[in-house]
Amino acid sequence: MKIPTFVSKFSLFMPRLFTYSDFAQGSEIVRTYADKHTPVVVCNPTAQRNVPFKVNVRIGMQAKHPNKPEHHFVYIQLWNLETLVGEVRLNSAELGEAPLQIEASFEVLPAVSLRLTAVAYCNKHGLWRSEEQFVKVTD
């Protein structure tokens, strides 16, 4: 029996993973650069067990990010620890070419308390991870 073999080719475009804290000690320009890339999990700190719970992920609390074909966000993911909760693929062409702030909305059905993080991918500046947002789930 022949076993198929898949070959991973080296890419110069493997993204690095950044967080805001990597740039927090930088100049105002550097911190603005980090702000326009860093996703922030926005939700209530408490939720009810097995009741639909809304989680928003915002990119750019102050600054707007470019939205051109050569430079835009491609996707936003929401994670609960090591579990991928959801992913929003962004069709940047639908949003025009003006810089913008982006927000994605997710609905979670929590069974136990959550430790949420978001990851967003910019096609020019790589992967950016949010700080963790803890959500206590009660009956």
Ligand SMILES: [Fe+2]
């Ligand atoms: Fe970027």
